[in-house]
Amino acid sequence: MSRQHNIYVRNTVLAEAMTIWKKALDECGFYSKSPVENVKVDDSLGRITAHPVFAHRSSPSYNAAAMDGIAVHFSDLSSATEAAPVRLTREQFVPVNTGNAIPEGFNAVVMIEDVHQIDKDTVELHMPATPWQHVRTIGEDLVATELILPEGHRIRPIDQGAMLATGVTEIEVRCPPRAHVIPTGSELIQPDQAPKAGNIIEFNSRILAGYLNEWGCVATRGLPVLDDPKQLRETIKAAARTNDIVILNAGASAGTRDYSARVLAEVGKVIIHGVAIKPGKPVILSMVGDTPVIGLPGYPVSALLTMRLFVRDMIYDFLALPRPEPQIIEAVMSRPLHSAMGVDQFVQITLGKVGETLMATPSGKGAGVVMSLVRGDGLLTIPTGSEGVGAGEKVKIELLRSRNDIDATLVFIGSHDNILDLLANQLHRQRPIVRISSAHVGSMGGLMAIRRGEAHIAGTHLLDEKTGEYNISFIQRFLKDIPLQLINLCYREQGLIVAPGNPENIQSFKDLADKGHIFINRQNGAGTRLLTDKILAEEGIDPADLQGYGHEEYTHMSVAAAVASNSVDAGLGIRAAANALGLDFVPIAEERYDLIIPKTFLEESKVKTVLDLIRTDSTFHETILSLGGYNLRDCGKVLYEQ
Numbered sequence: 050m051s052r053q054h055n056i057y058v059r060n061t062v063l064a065e066a067m068t069i070w071k072k073a074l075d076e077c078g079f080y081s082k083s084p085v086e087n088v089k090v091d092d093s094l095g096r097i098t099a100h101p102v103f104a105h106r107s108s109p110s111y112n113a114a115a116m117d118g119i120a121v122h123f124s125d126l127s128s129a130t131e132a133a134p135v136r137l138t139r140e141q142f143v144p145v146n147t148g149n150a151i152p153e154g155f156n157a158v159v160m161i162e163d164v165h166q167i168d169k170d171t172v173e174l175h176m177p178a179t180p181w182q183h184v185r186t187i188g189e190d191l192v193a194t195e196l197i198l199p200e201g202h203r204i205r206p207i208d209q210g211a212m213l214a215t216g217v218t219e220i221e222v223r224c225p226p227r228a229h230v231i232p233t234g235s236e237l238i239q240p241d242q243a244p245k246a247g248n249i250i251e252f253n254s255r256i257l258a259g260y261l262n263e264w265g266c267v268a269t270r271g272l273p274v275l276d277d278p279k280q281l282r283e284t285i286k287a288a289a290r291t292n293d294i295v296i297l298n299a300g301a302s303a304g305t306r307d308y309s310a311r312v313l314a315e316v317g318k319v320i321i322h323g324v325a326i327k328p329g330k331p332v333i334l335s336m337v338g339d340t341p342v343i344g345l346p347g348y349p350v351s352a353l354l355t356m357r358l359f360v361r362d363m364i365y366d367f368l369a370l371p372r373p374e375p376q377i378i379e380a381v382m383s384r385p386l387h388s389a390m391g392v393d394q395f396v397q398i399t400l401g402k403v404g405e406t407l408m409a410t411p412s413g414k415g416a417g418v419v420m421s422l423v424r425g426d427g428l429l430t431i432p433t434g435s436e437g438v439g440a441g442e443k444v445k446i447e448l449l450r451s452r453n454d455i456d457a458t459l460v461f462i463g464s465h466d467n468i469l470d471l472l473a474n475q476l477h478r479q480r481p482i483v484r485i486s487s488a489h490v491g492s493m494g495g496l497m498a499i500r501r502g503e504a505h506i507a508g509t510h511l512l513d514e515k516t517g518e519y520n521i522s523f524i525q526r527f528l529k530d531i532p533l534q535l536i537n538l539c540y541r542e543q544g545l546i547v548a549p550g551n552p553e554n555i556q557s558f559k560d561l562a563d564k565g566h567i568f569i570n571r572q573n574g575a576g577t578r579l580l581t582d583k584i585l586a587e588e589g590i591d592p593a594d595l596q597g598y599g600h601e602e603y604t605h606m607s608v609a610a611a612v613a614s615n616s617v618d619a620g621l622g623i624r625a626a627a628n629a630l631g632l633d634f635v636p637i638a639e640e641r642y643d644l645i646i647p648k649t650f651l652e653e654s655k656v657k658t659v660l661d662l663i664r665t666d667s668t669f670h671e672t673i674l675s676l677g678g679y680n681l682r683d684c685g686k687v688l689y690e691q
């Protein structure tokens with residue numbers, strides 16, 4: 050290793066790192082800062098009260114008529130009945146409207162509906178009155194000096210109203226911590242610039258500043274700083290002078306241009322570099338003067354996770370607010386998940402309720418996969434001493450989304466088709482909303498999920514080589530004891546996805562094998578893989594002669610993406626995937642894509658909504674057809690049941 054490389058101080062275990070960090074924050078007086086400022090109550094929405102707020106005046110400040118009618122003295126009416134009404138003369142009553150002050154000497158209001166006007170100066174009443182009836186007495190709402198809000202309370206619109214009602218117009222509130230996010234990296238460009246190879250669109254600072262604001266900071270973002278120690282030093286020093294928290298993003302690791310730790314050690318004190326967590330291992334916790342500077346790893350999933358672990362509580366503590374309690378639920382793992390011993394591993398999870406079971410599935414792999422956060426419903430922690438969790442194992446998940454959203458989620462597992470994205474969008478428009486969580490694990494994976502009771506619907510296109518029939522023989526073999534329906538979704542064209550204009554003039558698998566072009570395959574258990582293998586067998590092509598046969602992708606779109614990026618020459622997939630990326634398509638076969646739905650779920654409203662949609666929504670059908678390569682002649686038809 051060259052001398053330029055950083056070497057992690059050591060991988061501190063998470064709990065210990067947290068304790069050390071909290072102690073360092075305490076020592077630099079981070080928690081005792083608690084600055085306050087005066088604000089107009091009109092501008093105080095969402096702010097945190099620095100002190101208890103007491104009523105200045107009583108509300109109402111006078112005895113007020115609560116109804117339109119007449120003010121009376123209740124004792125004048127004590128004998129009034131239907132049979133023996135009481136007449137009052139002009140000195141004994143005063144006409145009042147709602148909100149009028151009750152004149153001296155009166156103590157009740159009779160509603161105008163109950164008043165019989167005899168003449169201008171005489172009224173007749175048929176009922177007695179109780180003292181202070183229909184009168185809002187002084188301080189009914191709040192008495193001067195009474196507590197309106199305690200300290201440390203987040204102000205809501207109703208709180209503003211209550212304060213103003215009693216004459217409180219200005220209050221002291223806690224100042225939110227000022228946070229500043231510094232993105233670093235010479236390769237970073239702004240989102241509106243066109244990326245060249247090696248360029249990275251700078252979006253992390255937006256994610257990070259957004260969450261800092263949500264957690265209670267006033268967060269600002271700097272422009273990206275180049276990988277230049279001098280510039281980095283100056284930027285960090287300036288930010289630390291004027292902020293309560295500084296977030297430095299990327300350059301935390303061991304690369305030759307990863308300067309964060311070195312520069313932080315020069316301008317301040319590195320307290321921790323390296324925590325035994327995954328993702329997020331290279332995180333740096335440091336102090337520059339009295340300002341905490343947190344160096345987050347570059348990958349977005351790692352950056353957000355480490356910010357949640359080390360920065361979120363700092364904000365609540367700074368504002369002296371109770372930390373939000375994590376909402377923990379129990380779920381069942383849909384597939385095994387390996388974890389390395391010696392690290393706390395954090396996994397983004399999507400959740401869906403199938404029957405009575407809440408199923409947990411990882412929402413994406415890799416610290417660079419932002420969509421795993423977008424799709425994530427919860428967070429699973431596999432603690433340091435564990436090697437992972439098995440399929441079917443019960444796990445505890447911290448919820449990141451509401452339980453209602455999760456209950457509204459339909460779990461779709463199986464083969465991928467672009468229609469599913471359209472379906473997900475259409476379902477989001479329904480009321481009540483239905484969300485779809487789809488795991489693309491291939492047709493066989495879908496069948497297995499149905500067998501284990503983990504999915505409402507499986508999408509499948511498994512071709513029986515002997516009969517030429519789709520799906521049914523596989524159901525009879527693998528799902529024979531499960532009452533279910535097989536419902537058609539579509540027929541679709543499968544073919545070779547090739548570069549625009551098909552420059553190599555690829556027409557068949559034989560062309561690929563003969564000319565030594567590079568192919569990209571689908572994973573075992575995918576319907577498209579079965580089709581590939583069937584064609585190879587029929588055409589007498591040895592898979593060993595097909596370059597790239599061993600390289601597998603999981604979806605049609607990732608196959609198309611590999612072709613689009615020129616890393617391969619061709620892959621088998623659906624026309625819609627080729628169209629989506631502007632690629633050429635050489636048709637090979639039409640295949641049937643069906644949905645397997647266990648009968649126990651057919652009556653569930655989420656499933657019914659889906660079936661209704663695919664059977665009756667003509668705009669949905671038109672949108673599908675516009676993708677190209679689809680035929681909907683049997684869409685929604687039950688093709689088999691058992």
Ligand SMILES: Nc1nc2c(c(=O)[nH]1)N[C@H]1C(S)=C(S)[C@@H](COP(=O)(O)OP(=O)(O)OC[C@H]3O[C@@H](n4cnc5c(N)ncnc54)[C@H](O)[C@@H]3O)O[C@H]1N2
Nearest residue numbers: 232250251252253254299300301302303307346347348351
């Ligand atoms: N030899 C080793 N290499 C790496 C190690 C290691 O231990 N030894 N750790 C890996 C781990 S874990 C992580 S996490 C990354 C993080 O490294 P850095 O913090 O130095 O981040 P960069 O390399 O600068 O960037 C990585 C990656 O992150 C994305 N990125 C960064 N900034 C932004 C931004 N502002 N907006 C959007 N995306 C951003 C980008 O994809 C970068 O390529 O290091 C491993 N390597």
Ligand code: MOO
Nearest residue numbers: 328329330351416
């Ligand atoms: O551990 Mo790094 O933080 O994977 O992403």
